[in-house]
Amino acid sequence: MAKAATLPERERGVCCPPTIKVRPERVEGTTEILKALADPTRLQMAIALRDADQPVCVCDFTATFDLSQPTVSHHMARLREAGLVEVTKKGIWSFYRLRSDLPLGARRILEALG
Amino acid sequence: MAKAATLPERERGVCCPPTIKVRPERVEGTTEILKALADPTRLQMAIALRDADQPVCVCDFTATFDLSQPTVSHHMARLREAGLVEVTKKGIWSFYRLRSDLPLGARRILEALG
DNA sequence: ACAACGCATTGACGGTTGTCAATGGGTATG
DNA sequence: CATACCCATTGACAACCGTCAATGCGTTGT
Numbered sequence: 406m407a408k409a410a411t412l413p414e415r416e417r418g419v420c421c422p423p424t425i426k427v428r429p430e431r432v433e434g435t436t437e438i439l440k441a442l443a444d445p446t447r448l449q450m451a452i453a454l455r456d457a458d459q460p461v462c463v464c465d466f467t468a469t470f471d472l473s474q475p476t477v478s479h480h481m482a483r484l485r486e487a488g489l490v491e492v493t494k495k496g497i498w499s500f501y502r503l504r505s506d507l508p509l510g511a512r513r514i515l516e517a518l519g
Numbered sequence: 520m521a522k523a524a525t526l527p528e529r530e531r532g533v534c535c536p537p538t539i540k541v542r543p544e545r546v547e548g549t550t551e552i553l554k555a556l557a558d559p560t561r562l563q564m565a566i567a568l569r570d571a572d573q574p575v576c577v578c579d580f581t582a583t584f585d586l587s588q589p590t591v592s593h594h595m596a597r598l599r600e601a602g603l604v605e606v607t608k609k610g611i612w613s614f615y616r617l618r619s620d621l622p623l624g625a626r627r628i629l630e631a632l633g
Numbered sequence: 634a635c636a637a638c639g640c641a642t643t644g645a646c647g648g649t650t651g652t653c654a655a656t657g658g659g660t661a662t663g
Numbered sequence: 664c665a666t667a668c669c670c671a672t673t674g675a676c677a678a679c680c681g682t683c684a685a686t687g688c689g690t691t692g693t
Contacts, residue, residue, distance in 0.1 A: 412607060413574070432563060443550060448546060478671055483650095499669075531668060532668070644683105651676105652678100655674085660668080663667095
């Protein structure tokens with residue numbers, strides 16, 4: 406991550422396209438994860454799930470954030486569609502936790518947060 | 520990041536709001552960074568800048584991505600407004616690089632990508 | 634002076650997003 | 664059965680986002 410202090414010498418009309426080393430499919434996947442986390446509510450939900458030692462039920466999030474229940478449910482659905490969390494129903498409650506088979510890339514991003 | 524396999528026992532009408540340990544201001548800042556990175560083009564731009572050993576000029580990105588020049592300029596502006604990159608003008612060219620005084624949180628997220 | 638280049642800004646457009654009210658379905662309790 | 668609770672889905676709406684065409688401005692070369 407070191408940067409040269411000097412600026413490159415350039416010639417008019419000649420550009421130097423940087424090499425994109427990330428595979429396109431990976432770009433798309435990473436973007437989806439970032440979009441799922443790029444919301445204050447979902448970010449806090451994801452961090453809470455990451456740090457929780459037990460699955461968290463939806464009513465807890467509804468009690469935590471000043472949002473309507475459908476909105477909380479909507480955010481959980483987005484985290485689920487992004488492949489970040491999984492849900493287990495027990496009685497009336499829905500318990501969420503981070504997916505156990507979380508890809509390494511997703512795990513690294515989650516651990517970089519907070 | 521370990522999860523208990525068993526689900527908590529719950530009682531109707533009683534919720535257990537998880538403790539949010541992240542400071543609200545930090546949530547907002549992190550969200551802004553994630554929103555800035557949650558686009559395929561900007562993600563690749565940021566990774567390219569992170570891995571570049573020299574500042575990259577805008578025309579290089581314009582040549583790399585199949586997007587109009589205003590769109591590329593717009594994306595660079597968003598990365599700049601998020602505090603991720605800084606620009607130095609030299610002659611006709613604008614060279615971008617990661618901000619030298621990047622906060623630790625932003626740096627950790629960037630290094631978790633790709 | 635004039636033309637060419639690099640880049641930012643503006644305006645406009647369709648698509649996406651965050652939010653809520655209303656509704657419905659499933660599960661436990663009286 | 665009836666009620667209360669938990670949760671997901673739908674529909675609607677304003678706000679935001681990604682993109683391009685057009686324009687403007689500063690710099691360089693002829």
